[in-house]
Amino acid sequence: MTRILTIVGSLRAGSTNLQLAHTAQELGAQQDLTIELYQGIAELPFYNEDVDTPETVPAEAEAFREAITVADAVLVFTPEYNGTMPAVLKNAVDWASRPFGASALLGKPLVVAGSAFGQYGGVWAQDEARKAFGIAGASVLADPSVAIPGSLQRFAENHPRNDDEVTEQLRSLLVALKIAVENKEQVQEATAAV
Structure with a gap:
């Protein structure tokens, strides 16, 4: 069973990105994730x-790093604030990236997706998140990409789980992550056999 840790860069209880994460959880259960x-x-x-x-490392940081360490892959959902990712998500990247040279993210397959109010669906925030997570050591997948625009209107009365286009995009993300994990495990097994 592939274990994926999902991180949401929004703290709002009614966040569309949190709804996307819940939808991914539901879809993952159908795919042995x-x-x-x-x-x-x-x-x-x-x-x-x-x-x-x-x-002196805070217990919250230790718990976060451990959650990443035991996961096979990471799925990040981010909104876009002022053209970039939220500060709370960047702070999480900074904690995950340390200690230097031993990041919990090192080589971990990771995908960034999300939804935003604007017409581009938060692509700037996603690009910044990919860059930061990549520098922190994650093996960031560029494709497939999911940036859902117009979140306030699109999901005003409709949960993402009821949007066929969105659920198909999320399925593709999950398949890509699962394949990345399987490929990583095959490389590790081949290396260990040498």
């Missing part, structure tokens, strides 16, 4: 290297 929604990024303090030591 265990999708865990990580709910603690709001509790992460602002990253500060002074407290990121073995003696």
